[in-house]
Amino acid sequence: xxxxxxxxxxxxxxxxxxxxxxxxxxxxxxxxxxxxxxxxxxxxxxxxxxxxxxxxxxxxxxxxxxxxxxxxxxxxxxxxxxxxxxxxxxxxxxxxxxxxxxxxxxxxxxxxxxxxxxxxxxxxxxxxxxxxxxxxxxxxxxxxxxxxxxxxxxxxxxxxxxxxxxxxxxxxxxxxxxxxxxxxxxxxxxxxxxxxxxxxxxxxxxxxxxxxxxxxxxxxxxxxxxxxxxxxxxxxxxxxxxxxxxxxxxxxxxxxxxxxxxxxxxxxxxxxxxxxxxxxxxxxxxxxxxxxxxxxxxxxxxxxxxxxxxxxxxxxxxxxxxxxxxxxxxxxxxxxxxxxxxxxxxxxxx
Amino acid sequence: xxxxxxxxxxxxxxxxxxxxxxxxxxxxxxxxxxxxxxxxxxxxxxxxxxxxxxxxxxxxxxxxxxxxxxxxxxxxxxxxxxxxxxxxxxxxxxxxxxxxxxxxxxxxxxxxxxxxxxxxxxxxxxxxxxxxxxxxxxxxxxxxxxxxxxxxxxxxxxxxxxxxxxxxxxxxxxxxxxxxxxxxxxxxxxxxxxxxxxxxxxxxxxxxxxxxxxxxxxxxxxxxxxxxxxxxxxxxxxxxxxxxxxxxxxxxxxxxxxxxxxxxxxxxxxxxxxxxxxxxxxxxxxxxx
Numbered sequence: 001x002x003x004x005x006x007x008x009x010x011x012x013x014x015x016x017x018x019x020x021x022x023x024x025x026x027x028x029x030x031x032x033x034x035x036x037x038x039x040x041x042x043x044x045x046x047x048x049x050x051x052x053x054x055x056x057x058x059x060x061x062x063x064x065x066x067x068x069x070x071x072x073x074x075x076x077x078x079x080x081x082x083x084x085x086x087x088x089x090x091x092x093x094x095x096x097x098x099x100x101x102x103x104x105x106x107x108x109x110x111x112x113x114x115x116x117x118x119x120x121x122x123x124x125x126x127x128x129x130x131x132x133x134x135x136x137x138x139x140x141x142x143x144x145x146x147x148x149x150x151x152x153x154x155x156x157x158x159x160x161x162x163x164x165x166x167x168x169x170x171x172x173x174x175x176x177x178x179x180x181x182x183x184x185x186x187x188x189x190x191x192x193x194x195x196x197x198x199x200x201x202x203x204x205x206x207x208x209x210x211x212x213x214x215x216x217x218x219x220x221x222x223x224x225x226x227x228x229x230x231x232x233x234x235x236x237x238x239x240x241x242x243x244x245x246x247x248x249x250x251x252x253x254x255x256x257x258x259x260x261x262x263x264x265x266x267x268x269x270x271x272x273x274x275x276x277x278x279x280x281x282x283x284x285x286x287x288x289x290x291x292x293x294x295x296x297x298x299x300x301x302x303x304x305x306x307x308x309x310x311x312x313x314x315x316x317x318x319x320x321x322x323x324x325x326x327x328x329x330x331x332x333x334x335x336x337x338x339x340x341x342x343x344x345x346x347x348x349x350x
Numbered sequence: 351x352x353x354x355x356x357x358x359x360x361x362x363x364x365x366x367x368x369x370x371x372x373x374x375x376x377x378x379x380x381x382x383x384x385x386x387x388x389x390x391x392x393x394x395x396x397x398x399x400x401x402x403x404x405x406x407x408x409x410x411x412x413x414x415x416x417x418x419x420x421x422x423x424x425x426x427x428x429x430x431x432x433x434x435x436x437x438x439x440x441x442x443x444x445x446x447x448x449x450x451x452x453x454x455x456x457x458x459x460x461x462x463x464x465x466x467x468x469x470x471x472x473x474x475x476x477x478x479x480x481x482x483x484x485x486x487x488x489x490x491x492x493x494x495x496x497x498x499x500x501x502x503x504x505x506x507x508x509x510x511x512x513x514x515x516x517x518x519x520x521x522x523x524x525x526x527x528x529x530x531x532x533x534x535x536x537x538x539x540x541x542x543x544x545x546x547x548x549x550x551x552x553x554x555x556x557x558x559x560x561x562x563x564x565x566x567x568x569x570x571x572x573x574x575x576x577x578x579x580x581x582x583x584x585x586x587x588x589x590x591x592x593x594x595x596x597x598x599x600x601x602x603x604x605x606x607x608x609x610x611x612x613x614x615x616x617x618x619x620x621x622x623x624x625x626x627x628x629x630x631x632x633x634x635x636x637x638x639x
Contacts, residue, residue, distance in 0.1 A: 064497070088493065091527070096486045096520035103490020106475070107498065111490075127517070130480045131487060135468055 028327030030151040044204040045179035050078025052186035053112060057083050066090050067114045068097040074114035074144045075202045094124040101139045102131035110138050117143035117158030132195045133170040139195050146199035147288035148318055153325035159318050163293025165197045166265055173264040174198045175236035179205040184216035192218050199236055208240045221268035227257035231275055234286040235261045235295050242286050245342040264295055269302055276308050283310040291317035314349050316342055370576050374404035375637045378606050380439035384455035386626040394616040396436035398540050398601035403440040405579040415445035418472040422502060425491050427476050429484020429508035434466035446473040482515025484508050489521050492530040507536045511543030513554045525594035526565025534586045535596035540603045542617045557598055566596045573599025606633050
């Protein structure tokens with residue numbers, strides 16, 4: 001759907017087409033919400049990727065860090081400060097960023113290349129595909145602003161990055177949930193011999209999974225919470241939302257299990273099939289990604305191929321649209337990713 | 351990061367320019383024999399670039415035919431994957447690919463696919479073909495070699511038509527920023543691309559000025575003049591300045607086979623079965639003239 005630039009916001013009142021607006025409730029601004037996903041009362045850790053990479057590099061001299069003018073915005077500045085001689089600022093040139101990372105990998109180094117997910121997925125696709133994936137090179141591509149994590153509008157919203165990279169042979173895809181998982185994913189992706197794409201939460205990143213005794217394992221899905229009525233299969237930040245939604249639904253006597261799937265490719269088919277085969281549970285796949293070609297369709301395809309038919313199958317995902325610009329909490333609610341919206345959706349489906 | 355490549359290299363094995371001409375002739379002959387297997391292909395480019403490849407592999411570069419991954423080798427990156435037939439012809443002549451594999455060119459399960467693929471072929475450093483990849487990769491190879499304090503050079507061959515890809519200019523910009531004096535670009539200027547003369551599709555001149563403005567040391571030579579190429583490669587390798595070097599090579603499409611040189615549209619040559627023998631005969635005749 002395309003917005004009209006000739007329609008004034010209804011809440012401005014004058015000349016508005018749609019009533020008086022809601023001037024009594026404060027309007028969120030886009031800029032206040034760019035830096036962090038964390039809610040006001042959420043525990044956070046600063047720049048978990050940058051700190052984890054800097055620490056890992058102490059014992060892995062082959063690690064180098066490259067960025068395309070986004071070190072500060074992908075938390076790579078922490079690594080750059082700790083290991084300045086191993087940091088390569090490639091400038092605003094994503095095709096070069098990826099090509100140079102591939103060349104350094106060919107010379108025996110392990111490049112971590114960072115940019116925004118939109119620029120890697122859209123702009124550098126051919127270079128990732130031919131120079132890195134086809135050669136199965138040991139390059140780690142770490143990208144901030146995955147899915148809907150900025151209100152800057154479609155230029156910065158990588159709503160289709162998983163769909164794009166799922167179609168690319170050889171490359172692994174990781175969609176971590178929180179700071180705890182990012183810290184563990186960095187050494188795990190370094191231990192994996194081959195290209196990896198990681199969706200990065202940056203800045204002050206929420207800390208959730210440490211309370212669940214959780215450990216990231218490459219390629220493994222993990223049950224964080226059991227329940228008899230609904231199974232939420234989720235990745236990335238949607239897992240923390242799923243955990244909160246499960247708490248909210250418990251108050252309504254809905255018993256919700258949460259299966260966290262941080263590795264989208266290769267998919268942990270065995271664990272997903274084991275959990276989805278349990279009878280009597282509605283399966284809800286929740287992801288911070290368009291409904292086209294992400295975790296939801298990956299799970300659906302797996303279930304169909306395997307002859308597993310749950311009581312019901314539903315998806316919480318972004319619509320197949322270019323999304324609005326605006327404040328992130330507003331947009332998450334509008335597109336169904338907020339805890340409140342998730343809870344409403346699941347109750348409606350029961 | 352500041353390892354200088356200014357120091358003169360160890361002298362190469364003594365090869366007279368006559369023998370380089372002989373190498374170029376045999377590279378052309380290998381290419382024609384492979385072309386005959388398919389009946390068509392980027393033959394004109396292979397014939398045109400043969401002298402550059404001869405000087406690269408038999409004058410300038412260090413490598414061990416029996417060990418294509420030898421750490422101290424100079425890297426040769428073929429950005430224009432379409433020119434694979436030309437590089438195979440040189441790799442066969444250099445002894446990196448056995449000559450009997452020539453007949454497998456472009457056939458099922460061959461190590462010599464029609465477009466250059468790193469995973470398939472000894473001596474093929476990168477996968478080209480999707481154009482505009484080579485120079486960015488060369489920046490990465492060069493940075494990596496400098497990190498290792500290696501004295502190896504990175505040669506990157508790309509073409510005039512390929513200059514339309516913006517990624518080439520990202521690489522050109524970056525190479526001078528990083529003072530990559532171990533990077534030697536080679537541009538094949540044959541003024542022919544898929545839709546016609548490169549100068550008409552999207553004119554690429556003034557090429558020397560463009561690379562100079564990006565901070566490169568620029569030379570422009572007749573890419574079919576072996577003496578000129580030898581001098582240009584020597585200058586590029588021994589230059590004291592810490593900047594990337596480029597040798598713009600003006601070549602003639604189908605050089606050495608007159609009836610193919612004269613074909614107006616020779617970007618992707620289709621040669622009749624009976625013409626291959628004639629082409630090789632003309633090449634042989636030209637060798638002694």
